[in-house]
Amino acid sequence: MNIKHLKINLNSFTLYLKSVALVIIVAMASQIAVAQNTTAVPDSLNNGPVIDLTQAIQIALANNTQMKRALLTVRDADQQVRTAWSEVMPSVSASANYTRNLEVPVNFIPAVIFDPEADPNDLMPVAFGTDNNWQGGLSVSQTIFSGQAFVGISSSEVYKAAQSENLRATSQGVVTQTRLAYHQVLIAKEQVRLIEAQMSRIEDNLNDTQGRYEEGFVDDYAVTQLEVQLGNLQPQLTGARFSVNTAKRELLDILGLPLHLPIDLKGELNTYNIFTATVESEANESLKKVDKSVPIQLERDSLLAQQAFDLRGDLRILGVQQQLQDRQLKAQRSQYLPTLSANYNLQWTASQPGTPNFFGTEDQRARSQTVMLSLSVPIFQGFSRDAAIERTKIQLKDLEIQENQTKQTARKEILSAQQGIEQAFETIEAQENVLEQAREGYERALVRYQNGVGSQAEVTDADLQLRQAENSYAQTVFNYLNAKAQYDQALGQVPFVGKDVQEIKNNIELN
Template identity: 30%
Template sequence: MKKQLWTGLIAVFFVGNSLMAQEPIADGEVLTLQESIQLGLKHNTEIKKAQLDEDAADHQRKEITGTGLPQVDAYGDYNNFLDVYPQAIPGGVLDPNSDPSDINVIAFGVPQSVKAGVQVSQLIFSQSYLVGLKAAKTSEEFYQLMTRMTEEDIIYDVALNYYSVISTELQMDNLQANHDQLKRLEEIIRSQYENDLARKVDYNRVKVNLTTLETEMDNLEIAIEQRKNYLKLVMGIPVNTEIELAPYDFSDKSLPLQALQMDPDLGQRYDLKVLEKQQELNDLNVDNIKSGYYPTLSAFADVNYNAFSSEFDFLSTGHVWYRGALVGLKLSVPIFDGFQKKHKIAQARVEGQKIKYDQYMAEQNAEAEYLNAVKKLNNSIKSLKAQESNLELSEDVFKQTGQLYREGLSPLTDLLDAETSLRQARSSYYRQVINVKTAEADLYKSTGQIEKIIKN
């Protein structure tokens, strides 16, 4: 039996460790934005902490509820009087022949006694208890809102860091494409130079551009790794996990006009709801202090058994135990507390005024964030259209310049300039695409609807 028990415990230990060691994703897994957000919502430590606060609030509510249920206590008492307490009585009480002016000192009681019993109490009325139940429920709702607000922040942070990685990877792709073009151009110029068809200075200029480009690519590779690691931190997955992000689909030319057509109901923002709940909790705190003016009524009952002896023989079967029992009510009526509650209420009301100022500033901040987000998205879309036209023009110029160079009608400097302009135009276009997606996320967050980004 013991062997089976130890085998079971060892199995549970290793199974538990293997489950804890499981990675949330496999190395090298390709993640979309939606999958990254879902991982963040599942594994981010801030969300886990917020959920623990919810659990604590739930237990606190149940704890307060428990104070209104019957309270049962068992107790025991053993006394061993080394010297029985003396009592003084007037003379003549026990002996009629003694002088009444005398004082007789006698020992009342026995050296040893045992008492054991059960006491039950039940709260009948307490205004503070009723208010406490409401406050506990409101506190639970407060922490639920805090969890939702934390989830909003995680969605937003994951989205922005995801876009940041994508933007940097797009820049790397752009540099790689230009690197490949320069590499081919270097081979052509080198062949021409070896056959005395090109100057050495032209060949060196291409090599300098190629070296500069490779240095930029090395720096960009470091930036990609750093931004990926931060994204993994926000997602709550181990930073040593290898991840790949799904490539951005540039064939999708649709613009986030839906975000601009949303109903700007800023009351949906969780930060505003949290402040409202804080004000509600403060009002309940005022009510709780006021409840100190109400009387409190409770009922109680006590059943006990007592035994007395001159020596410790309470375990003998022939010992006599005497039962005692009582029931009663206890009423507590507050009369005067030196104006303590009055000043506590005043302090709580001051806190309420401060929360109102916080609410006003939060509403103004929400309005400003929304207006700024709308302006930012409109401007980003306008700039994207301009960058798209500029990219198309740069591609045409590069193709035409390359054709002229191959025909010997354009110098190498023109081709290199056209290549540089194309690289800059493509990089600006990629950045602007991500700027539009970032502006869309800002607009969703400003209206308290950041979760819509998962559906897009």
């Protein structure tokens, strides 16, 4: 299996710099907002820099905590590769020491050595050594054959590939989380907009009804009904605004930004057309770009699933982990092989009386050299090696089971996402028609009431139906966008995450 490197497929390095600059701008805005008021709840809708979905994804890829940690693991894997290579590279060391004898050591030897007629029990003091002594040398050690060391090099390369695949899988997850959280803010904002629109309609109706009451065409109960409706909507509006704040905090957490940061998002669910690639408004441009970056295939075939198996980060990680376990198995089997190494030593010694002179003269120093080959053959070390090999085989089997289950999960996720998209396609047209009919019905009910041939109850009922139709349309668009984000992740074709490119860390730097 060829391990393909990874990078985030950003349009250009300039685009990345723009996203970083945006992070700085919104962070400065955050500090200003906090300095102005640290206790007030910020406005949910228009409060600070406005970002679109593309910018949100770029910020998340550059600033998300999971991304930073995944980048660190790749960097750590680079160092582990260097460590593995050091096991088969030569080891060179040098040493030197100097000894000054303040008093030359004295040893006692039998006197008969110098005087045969001396008493055998007599000892004679003799001073050995000189005032200055030097020793120095160079030692070189080289591994000639070590099965574990050589397998360790290939294992470290596979481990690095595994961390790169983990970075890719993390990127896919972060992009999808960002899209889902972004959509959640939009649907929360849409709920605020719909409540405000309904309150505006009721206020207009209330003003008209008060005028009709003053003219004696209706009684005060009609006015009271509208005031009650308006009062009932106010808590709903407050709750909807706090829901926007909650959704924004979830998004800010994914983006790795301060939770109190006042931001606003581009996007209008009420005008979004899920069928066409045409941009309805400037506000939906980024939403449409991300949505349509991966084409939709609703057919149920094995080829689509196989493409997902090749691209999904979780499956690619399992594939690399199996390779890593294969290397581990080879390393454990290599423990039965002998180890051969070579050592070379070069030594100098020198002795000199009197005033020190570094390593003396040629007559006062000597040199020696040695070369040694060392062969180590493991014969018996208990049953630990056999047990380690069997455990690795068990782990390989477990990885195969995990891979089969993950493939089954991938198929299920693809089918679920396809079903969600199909459901939106099948219902959105009917909801568009219902929405137009509801708007027309409200206008007709209002005209009938103003002309005295309709009742307030008809207007109230028409208004409720209009809000339900608007809410249903926005909810269907929201469900579609979420299903599309999950569909992209299920296929492993997540926008802004490349599939056959270089490492991600070359394009995204840690902040």
